[in-house]
Amino acid sequence: MESNSRPELLFQSTWLVLFVCLCGAGLARAQVRYSIPEEMAKGSLVGNIMEDLGLDVKRLKSGRARIFTEDSSEYVGLNADKGTLVLKERIDREELCAQVSPCSLHFQIIVENPMELHRIDVEILDINDNAPAFERKEIRFEISESAPPGARFSLDSAKDPDVAINTLQTYLLNPTDHFKWNTLSRPDGTKYVEMVLQIALDREKQEEHKLILTAYDGGTPQKSGSVKVNVIVLDANDNSPVFSKSLYRVTLPENASKATIVLRVSATDADQGANDEVTYSFSRSTGSSASSVFNIDTFSGDITVNGMLDYEKVKHYEIDVEATDKGGLTDTSKVLVGITDVNDNAPVISIISFSNPIPEDSAPETVIAMLNIKDLDSGKNGQVKCSISPDLPFRIKSSSTNFYSLVSDQALDRETVSEYNITITAADDGSPSFSTNKTVTLKISDVNDNAPLFPRQSYTAYVFENNSPGMSIFSVKASDKDSGNNAHISYLLDDYQVNGLSASACISVNAESGAILAVRSFDFEQIKEFKIRVKAQDGGSPPLSSNVTVKIMIQDQNDNAPQVLYPVQTSSSLVAEMVPRSADVGYLVTKVVAVDVDSGQNAWLSYKLQKATDRALFEVGLQNGEIRTIRQVNDKDAVKQRLTVVVEDNGQPSRSATVNVNVAVADSFPEVLSEFTDFTRDKEYNDNLTFYLVLALAVVSFLFIVSIIAILSVKCYRWRREHMFYKSNGNLPVIPSYPPLYADVGGTGTLKHVFNYEVCGTTDPRKSDMKYIKGIKDDQGCSFDKCVDFTVFLSC
Numbered sequence: 001m002e003s004n005s006r007p008e009l010l011f012q013s014t015w016l017v018l019f020v021c022l023c024g025a026g027l028a029r030a031q032v033r034y035s036i037p038e039e040m041a042k043g044s045l046v047g048n049i050m051e052d053l054g055l056d057v058k059r060l061k062s063g064r065a066r067i068f069t070e071d072s073s074e075y076v077g078l079n080a081d082k083g084t085l086v087l088k089e090r091i092d093r094e095e096l097c098a099q100v101s102p103c104s105l106h107f108q109i110i111v112e113n114p115m116e117l118h119r120i121d122v123e124i125l126d127i128n129d130n131a132p133a134f135e136r137k138e139i140r141f142e143i144s145e146s147a148p149p150g151a152r153f154s155l156d157s158a159k160d161p162d163v164a165i166n167t168l169q170t171y172l173l174n175p176t177d178h179f180k181w182n183t184l185s186r187p188d189g190t191k192y193v194e195m196v197l198q199i200a201l202d203r204e205k206q207e208e209h210k211l212i213l214t215a216y217d218g219g220t221p222q223k224s225g226s227v228k229v230n231v232i233v234l235d236a237n238d239n240s241p242v243f244s245k246s247l248y249r250v251t252l253p254e255n256a257s258k259a260t261i262v263l264r265v266s267a268t269d270a271d272q273g274a275n276d277e278v279t280y281s282f283s284r285s286t287g288s289s290a291s292s293v294f295n296i297d298t299f300s301g302d303i304t305v306n307g308m309l310d311y312e313k314v315k316h317y318e319i320d321v322e323a324t325d326k327g328g329l330t331d332t333s334k335v336l337v338g339i340t341d342v343n344d345n346a347p348v349i350s351i352i353s354f355s356n357p358i359p360e361d362s363a364p365e366t367v368i369a370m371l372n373i374k375d376l377d378s379g380k381n382g383q384v385k386c387s388i389s390p391d392l393p394f395r396i397k398s399s400s401t402n403f404y405s406l407v408s409d410q411a412l413d414r415e416t417v418s419e420y421n422i423t424i425t426a427a428d429d430g431s432p433s434f435s436t437n438k439t440v441t442l443k444i445s446d447v448n449d450n451a452p453l454f455p456r457q458s459y460t461a462y463v464f465e466n467n468s469p470g471m472s473i474f475s476v477k478a479s480d481k482d483s484g485n486n487a488h489i490s491y492l493l494d495d496y497q498v499n500g501l502s503a504s505a506c507i508s509v510n511a512e513s514g515a516i517l518a519v520r521s522f523d524f525e526q527i528k529e530f531k532i533r534v535k536a537q538d539g540g541s542p543p544l545s546s547n548v549t550v551k552i553m554i555q556d557q558n559d560n561a562p563q564v565l566y567p568v569q570t571s572s573s574l575v576a577e578m579v580p581r582s583a584d585v586g587y588l589v590t591k592v593v594a595v596d597v598d599s600g601q602n603a604w605l606s607y608k609l610q611k612a613t614d615r616a617l618f619e620v621g622l623q624n625g626e627i628r629t630i631r632q633v634n635d636k637d638a639v640k641q642r643l644t645v646v647v648e649d650n651g652q653p654s655r656s657a658t659v660n661v662n663v664a665v666a667d668s669f670p671e672v673l674s675e676f677t678d679f680t681r682d683k684e685y686n687d688n689l690t691f692y693l694v695l696a697l698a699v700v701s702f703l704f705i706v707s708i709i710a711i712l713s714v715k716c717y718r719w720r721r722e723h724m725f726y727k728s729n730g731n732l733p734v735i736p737s738y739p740p741l742y743a744d745v746g747g748t749g750t751l752k753h754v755f756n757y758e759v760c761g762t763t764d765p766r767k768s769d770m771k772y773i774k775g776i777k778d779d780q781g782c783s784f785d786k787c788v789d790f791t792v793f794l795s796c
Contacts, residue, residue, distance in 0.1 A: 038093035050083025063111035094161035128166040128219025132158035134227035142328035158215035240329035267323030283320030343381035343430025357443035381430035448486040448540025452478040465524040478536035488539035558651020592625035604650035611644040
């Protein structure tokens with residue numbers, strides 16, 4: 001397959017696509033290789049992974065396809081909408097790989113649900129974008145005129161970061177009157193140039209020679225770079241130093257400390273005296289990286305470590321050493337320093353995918369995380385083993401080289417353990433071994449697998465009667481081991497029947513707090529207890545629930561006053577208890593009977609004598625309400641005795657009722673009756689005084705008008721009678737005789753005999769009288785205006 005992103009000026013690149021599908025550890029793997037030239041514009045197409053990997057756009061989006069690189073730089077990006085790989089930035093092959101060839105980018109494309117890992121290799125092809133260049137603009141030599149033909153002078157090597165045919169190929173020295181050049185190759189294949197003296201120099205003829213050294217690469221078009229070579233001719237010294245070896249080799253561990261001696265180079269000069277004194281230095285052609293790491297002693301030739309060595313960055317160094325005598329004659333030698341690896345890097349753990357949280361009902365072998373573990377060391381020092389604690393319900397599986405999967409190994413339960421701290425340990429096989437720990441926190445998400453639970457199966461709540469509607473009676477609380485919405489509990493009232501009514505007509509339940517509220521006011525005398533059932537339901541899907549029974553007990557309040565059953569109080573009759581004057585101490589006069597519809601202590605009644613005509617004569621039993629004499633009755637005691645008894649309950653606050661008891665102290669009925677009217681009159685005057693005052697005013701007004709009408713009527717009537725009398729000669733009609741008015745009052749007292757009395761009243765109360773009636777006679781002479789007959793019940 002050919003890439004559509006190569007420049008026309010470059011050689012044709014071929015695209016190699018290799019798919020390898022593997023099934024293991026829950027991951028699908030494939031490998032694809034592309035080739036692109038360097039310096040392509042940003043956004044250029046690298047390849048179509050949708051076609052090459054057989055993935056559609058929908059799969060790329062649903063699987064959250066992304067690129068993972070083991071290093072921090074990313075040159076290639078993924079366009080998930082089109083399924084293509086594009087350049088994220090311009091690539092300079094020389095900056096990326098230097099002289100390493102081939103130069104490739106390695107990364108992985110990760111697709112989830114299910115997880116897939118695809119390895120992508122992109123080879124960066126070199127183009128001739130760099131010309132050979134010298135470090136210096138001018139090279140200066142001081143050569144003795146005695147230098148023999150054939151003397152060699154090492155020139156600076158040109159550097160061309162390109163590779164293969166595009167790198168440095170040849171040199172050209174001009175002019176060639178006295179010098180020629182030799183292009184040589186080092187053991188590693190790099191080229192360098194030497195300037196060789198052909199004709200002996202003569203300072204007296206020419207003190208300075210100016211040459212141009214040009215370096216050419218093999219690219220198309222060809223590029224070149226040049227440097228000026230100035231040769232100063234010196235006198236006398238005609239022998240150059242000679243190194244004992246043209247090439248030195250040495251190996252050095254990367255943990256070599258500073259000032260460690262690497263080796264000693266040595267050169268000799270056949271001259272004598274000052275001309276055989278040789279000094280050592282690094283040649284200008286020695287790279288800056290080597291000169292910063294190593295140092296050479298000018299006089300001894302000892303090369304020592306001057307910086308930090310790192311096998312993972314540079315595996316070998318090339319050092320050009322130059323020996324120079326007093327006359328300026330030189331010789332060069334090369335020192336190759338090989339760096340050996342030491343286990344000085346711990347493994348690096350990278351989490352490239354992490355599913356957090358996972359539901360508690362996840363099946364075993366569920367992939368939780370994908371890991372990339374890399375050790376920069378080599379050999380055994382770079383071989384890594386990955387593990388986690390065996391006590392955890394998880395395990396590590398190796399999916400491919402440097403890639404691992406963290407999978408579940410057992411069933412999970414959030415209510416038992418809601419969070420795991422998983423420490424991943426990566427250890428290499430070096431000696432001593434290095435290890436790295438990385439802890440990830442995995443949360444277990446909740447599944448609605450627990451119903452709400454009440455602490456008890458049933459409760460009993462108490463509420464006083466006459467409560468206010470809306471009053472909180474009780475509160476129930478359920479707990480749910482789940483979390484979130486699965487643990488959000490709502491409380492509902494099951495609609496029981498309470499005395500024929502729906503439970504919701506009496507009770508309501510707060511859905512959030514579980515508070516039980518009274519919808520209506522309760523009456524202990526109507527209902528004393530009832531049961532309801534409250535349901536607690538969580539917010540899961542489907543919801544789970546449980547029930548609890550609550551027994552509501554109505555407590556009595558003192559909201560009813562005592563009721564007096566006996567003696568009966570009426571306004572139309574007068575009831576009196578008779579006590580003979582011969583009564584002894586403790587004589588039972590009567591008994592006050594009362595009841596209270598409340599219960600408990602609210603219904604405990606006590607009787608007290610509030611008022612009495614003679615307190616020294618009577619007492620009331622505190623518990624039984626019996627009225628008894630507390631001393632001997634004598635003749636001085638008044639006939640009429642009036643007692644006011646208070647009946648109180650034991651509530652807080654207490655309620656009471658009063659009853660008036662009339663007692664007649666007498667041995668005979670006439671004695672009682674002589675005082676009876678005074679009872680009535682006293683009652684009328686004391687109790688109904690206000691009423692009679694108002695009534696009197698109305699009656700006086702009414703009587704005045706009636707009197708006027710009556711007088712006129714009588715006058716008219718008499719005039720007519722007289723007129724009729726005269727006309728009839730005295731024959732008047734017979735006027736019928738009417739009996740006096742009687743009123744029977746039926747009593748409920750303890751008297752067993754009924755007596756009839758005649759009461760004759762006048763407008764003057766002092767002239768009122770009461771007589772025993774043996775019979776009704778038409779000719780009875782009564783000097784009063786009105787006569788009333790009524791029945792009085794007296795206790796014998």
